[in-house]
Amino acid sequence: MQSEEWKFTAKDIAEKPDLFMSGHRACAGCAPAAVMRLILKATRGPTIVTMATGCMEVVSTIYPYTSWAVPWLHTAFENAAANASGIEAAIKVLRKKGRIKDEHVDVIAIAGDGGTYDIGIQALSGAVERGHDFLFVLYDNEAYMNTGIQRSGGTPLGASTTTSPAGEVIPGKLEPKKPIADIMVAHEIPYVATASPYYWRDLIIKVRKGLEVEGPAFLHVFAPCPRGWRSDPSKSIELSRLAVETCVFPLWECINGEYQLSAPSKVIAMAPQKKKPVKEYLAVQGRFRHLFTPKYEKLIDEIQRITDMRWQKLLKKCGIA
Amino acid sequence: MKSVEQKVLALNGDEAVAYAVKQCDVDVVAAYPITPQTIIVERFSEYVANGEVETAFVCTESEHSALTACLAASLTGARAFTASASAGLALMHEMLFVTSGCRAPVVMAIANRALSAPINIHGDQSDTMAQRDSGWIQIYAENAQEVYDSVIQAFRIAEHPEVLLPAMVCLDGFQLSHSVENVNVLPDDVVKKFVGVRQFPKVLTHEGKLAPLRLDPHNPMTLGPLAFPNYYFEFKRQQEEAMKKALEVIRQVHNEYAEISGRSYGDGLLDPYHLEDAEIATVCLGSTAGTVKAVVDELRSEGVKAGLLRIRAFRPLPVEGIRKALENVKAVAVMDRSMSFGGHGGAVFHEVRHALYDSDKRPFIVNYIYGLGGRDTSPMQIRAIYKDLQEIVQKGHVETPIKYVGLRE
Amino acid sequence: MTLKEKEKSWKEISIAAVCWKPSTEFLTGDWKTYKPVRDPAKCTRCLLCVIFCPDGAIHWKADRNDIEFDYNYCKGCGVCANECPVKAIEMKLE
Numbered sequence: 154m155q156s157e158e159w160k161f162t163a164k165d166i167a168e169k170p171d172l173f174m175s176g177h178r179a180c181a182g183c184a185p186a187a188v189m190r191l192i193l194k195a196t197r198g199p200t201i202v203t204m205a206t207g208c209m210e211v212v213s214t215i216y217p218y219t220s221w222a223v224p225w226l227h228t229a230f231e232n233a234a235a236n237a238s239g240i241e242a243a244i245k246v247l248r249k250k251g252r253i254k255d256e257h258v259d260v261i262a263i264a265g266d267g268g269t270y271d272i273g274i275q276a277l278s279g280a281v282e283r284g285h286d287f288l289f290v291l292y293d294n295e296a297y298m299n300t301g302i303q304r305s306g307g308t309p310l311g312a313s314t315t316t317s318p319a320g321e322v323i324p325g326k327l328e329p330k331k332p333i334a335d336i337m338v339a340h341e342i343p344y345v346a347t348a349s350p351y352y353w354r355d356l357i358i359k360v361r362k363g364l365e366v367e368g369p370a371f372l373h374v375f376a377p378c379p380r381g382w383r384s385d386p387s388k389s390i391e392l393s394r395l396a397v398e399t400c401v402f403p404l405w406e407c408i409n410g411e412y413q414l415s416a417p418s419k420v421i422a423m424a425p426q427k428k429k430p431v432k433e434y435l436a437v438q439g440r441f442r443h444l445f446t447p448k449y450e451k452l453i454d455e456i457q458r459i460t461d462m463r464w465q466k467l468l469k470k471c472g473i474a
Numbered sequence: 475m476k477s478v479e480q481k482v483l484a485l486n487g488d489e490a491v492a493y494a495v496k497q498c499d500v501d502v503v504a505a506y507p508i509t510p511q512t513i514i515v516e517r518f519s520e521y522v523a524n525g526e527v528e529t530a531f532v533c534t535e536s537e538h539s540a541l542t543a544c545l546a547a548s549l550t551g552a553r554a555f556t557a558s559a560s561a562g563l564a565l566m567h568e569m570l571f572v573t574s575g576c577r578a579p580v581v582m583a584i585a586n587r588a589l590s591a592p593i594n595i596h597g598d599q600s601d602t603m604a605q606r607d608s609g610w611i612q613i614y615a616e617n618a619q620e621v622y623d624s625v626i627q628a629f630r631i632a633e634h635p636e637v638l639l640p641a642m643v644c645l646d647g648f649q650l651s652h653s654v655e656n657v658n659v660l661p662d663d664v665v666k667k668f669v670g671v672r673q674f675p676k677v678l679t680h681e682g683k684l685a686p687l688r689l690d691p692h693n694p695m696t697l698g699p700l701a702f703p704n705y706y707f708e709f710k711r712q713q714e715e716a717m718k719k720a721l722e723v724i725r726q727v728h729n730e731y732a733e734i735s736g737r738s739y740g741d742g743l744l745d746p747y748h749l750e751d752a753e754i755a756t757v758c759l760g761s762t763a764g765t766v767k768a769v770v771d772e773l774r775s776e777g778v779k780a781g782l783l784r785i786r787a788f789r790p791l792p793v794e795g796i797r798k799a800l801e802n803v804k805a806v807a808v809m810d811r812s813m814s815f816g817g818h819g820g821a822v823f824h825e826v827r828h829a830l831y832d833s834d835k836r837p838f839i840v841n842y843i844y845g846l847g848g849r850d851t852s853p854m855q856i857r858a859i860y861k862d863l864q865e866i867v868q869k870g871h872v873e874t875p876i877k878y879v880g881l882r883e
Numbered sequence: 884m885t886l887k888e889k890e891k892s893w894k895e896i897s898i899a900a901v902c903w904k905p906s907t908e909f910l911t912g913d914w915k916t917y918k919p920v921r922d923p924a925k926c927t928r929c930l931l932c933v934i935f936c937p938d939g940a941i942h943w944k945a946d947r948n949d950i951e952f953d954y955n956y957c958k959g960c961g962v963c964a965n966e967c968p969v970k971a972i973e974m975k976l977e
Contacts, residue, residue: 210700215699219696239543242543699902
């Protein structure tokens with residue numbers, strides 16, 4: 154892939170003008186907003202972005218203002234991937250008919266966990282089955298944040314949300330996080346990867362790889378939400394590192410069906426003593442606060458167990474015993 | 475009228491749709507199959523497989539995604555088409571409003587079919603009637619010929635710079651969609667010339683310049699934003715203005731097409747039949763009008779001053795035209811092939827009464843709910859309706875304003 | 884939300900709700916309570932703050948070979964201060 158030859162410095166990234174402009178209305182410390190900026194730093198030419206209803210869509214396109222310096226489309230909540238299908242099909246045929254001159258236009262569909270795991274999964278599954286040439290980026294803040302922090306299929310076990318609140322008898326969400334990226338791998342698409350904004354270089358390269366791939370690509374990006382997670386706004390990026398260091402959100406790629414760990418997670422695989430306990434990660438988020446009471450503390454063990462089990466499974470897939 | 479030479483093909487309504495779409499230089503067709511529209515997508519996919527069209531044919535995984543993909547393609551600059559019916563159209567409900575709100579001139583054929591429950595695959599108009607608020611132009615065809623003509627006209631109407639609204643062409647399920655008729659088709663080059671190439675309105679973008687309304691990396695713009703209460707209303711008013719303009723545009727396009735094809739349907743909005751001196755008349759949409767015309771002919775030969783008003787364009791509603799056509803009639807039976815539960819009659823009944831309300835002359839207007847779930851309506855049953863109208867005129871009052879045709883009571 | 888007198892009528896605005904102002908015209912700087920203050924002596928110009936700022940409110944000025952904070956947009960989240968590897972940024976009460 155060309156991305157392998159793409160060498161860039163922090164300065165290069167810093168100097169590239171922001172195609173996701175300042176003045177959007179995201180909360181202070183919003184990691185998804187940081188992710189939007191980084192995604193657009195990775196574009197390589199003519200690009201069209203389409204988004205599902207959600208935090209990022211709402212904060213960045215409050216009429217008459219827009220934060221997008223690229224052509225941008227939003228239609229509804231569940232159909233970012235269907236939008237992308239229509240755009241991609243149109244571009245291909247219009248180019249054939251000589252009505253578009255661009256040799257290539259990158260199509261990026263961006264949705265939150267709501268618009269991907271749950272209401273959006275049908276359109277996503279259909280679009281990748283049809284093999285459209287586009288990149289789907291999931292910015293995962295682990296709940297339907299825009300409508301008030303309700304649980305989604307991406308909400309992790311034990312998290313308190315407004316529709317899975319921690320109460321007297323129930324300790325938050327009882328179901329583990331849906332393994333969406335593995336579901337996308339099962340669709341046998343050429344490129345699936347996970348990324349986290351702290352590892353900005355890794356994220357940017359993965360976006361570029363997703364764009365370069367011919368056919369569907371899926372990128373799952375971890376994006377802490379200080380408001381919904383009841384965490385310190387200044388720690389949003391740090392949290393995105395902690396998630397990797399605890400293996401709650403490992404970084405990997407699956408290229409044509411072959412899994413490989415990305416450097417930040419490989420470091421831990423090679424030196425397991427570097428793996429931090431999930432407790433460290435849970436302790437700094439208010440949405441897990443109830444787990445630090447005698448009544449529910451057992452759930453922390455369960456979360457650790459599931460994290461370890463998924464980590465071991467991943468290591469196996471990556472050919473690391 | 476001197477018209478272009480045409481060939482006659484044996485086509486059913488669905489095939490007529492597919493044939494028309496083939497000739498209209500459509501760029502993207504994204505669709506999902508549902509009885510009784512399936513022949514449209516199947517036939518079209520054959521054209522694609524044989525290289526007869528240069529169209530991206532996307533088999534989406536649902537109707538919601540089908541309309542979404544058409545909308546997105548249309549906003550990218552493509553001429554887009556889809557087709558559906560019944561539950562499929564219902565599934566698209568959300569996106570119908572989005573499509574008209576985005577002012578995307580998508581054209582859709584609907585093979586009218588009953589809505590569940592219970593599930594029924596046969597023809598009635600409840601599916602499209604339920605979407606009359608969605609901001610789409612609605613044209614109802616009487617026969618396969620009109621289906622063919624209307625699909626071609628629909629692209630011109632929808633894409634007209636003063637309209638820019640999506641349009642649906644409605645054909646009764648099975649009765650039209652699956653019945654073979656002689657259809658006169660225009661030559662390919664004539665149709666291609668008639669529909670022309672898509673033009674785009676200029677809009678003000680965030681770069682401070684006017685650019686064609688489309689997703690174009692060379693002129694980036696944001697489509698589908700969030701509009702708060704202080705902004706939303708004005709866009710809806712714009713849509714209504716486009717609907718108003720559509721009345722004239724539908725007429726214009728119809729007349730232009732009539733010059734070329736030699737075929738016309740009233741003035742394009744309303745198709746009156748023996749209404750000039752009619753004392754009793756029915757109002758009807760779609761294929762049943764054909765049966766009514768045959769009954770009217772019979773009645774006329776018996777000396778009865780019977781007439782029919784077929785509404786071709788239901789949205790925008792030709793209020794003035796309906797009023798003028800019916801105000802001199804003494805008793806009118808509005809036939810509804812759908813129901814509006816709890817609404818005291820069907821949608822067409824309500825709207826026709828509305829059109830007549832401000833008139834000085836007040837004909838009796840009654841409602842006949844008919845043909846639900848594909849139930850056939852016979853000439854005898856239609857004669858009975860005219861008989862009822864004669865009684866109403868004779869008695870000078872209405873006993874039962876709403877009746878059901880062929881219902882086992 | 885009240886309608887200002889200078890808002891345009893339905894006849895004047897472009898159809899289809901196309902956005903006509905870049906968000907850069909909307910200043911979010913008044914959101915902040917704390918303001919990031921950088922010590923240029925400690926700063927190594929690693930540019931992590933420029934990269935991580937969710938609002939793109941920190942710029943690398945190549946012509947001046949230095950970093951500039953745009954307080955017009957800065958919401959005072961503190962991510963820059965938290966991520967700075969040399970703790971060159973302090974969040975000060977506005």
